[in-house]
Amino acid sequence: MRLAHEGRLTAADIDPATHPQAALALLDRRAGRPGWARLLAADPDGERRARLAACPGLPPDVVERLAADPDVRVVAELAWWATPEVAARALALTTGRWQRASRPGLSPGRRTRGSASRWSG
Structure with missing residues (x-):
């Protein structure tokens, strides 16, 4: 991986399926192939998707896929590095998922008995 970061490896030297960390290093340097980003966006490892x-x-379709990722770490990483428009869209998608996933009868912010935070004043 160090060789990829140092520019000693090129896209022709890497198979992203067998060396995903090296592929990520080249993508980080804008020296990877767009198809690699699509492959890694489907990786089951959330840490790799967050690095991606x-x-x-990244190609727009990969950005959209990462914005809708079920792992909040991936969405947060995308929001941190993306344009303000992409960040807002990613966070809106995530917020919508959280609201849909809430239990029936509980609105966001509504506390039930025993749910008070131990840090609240």
């Missing part, structure tokens, strides 16, 4: 979300110059 921090890469500059």
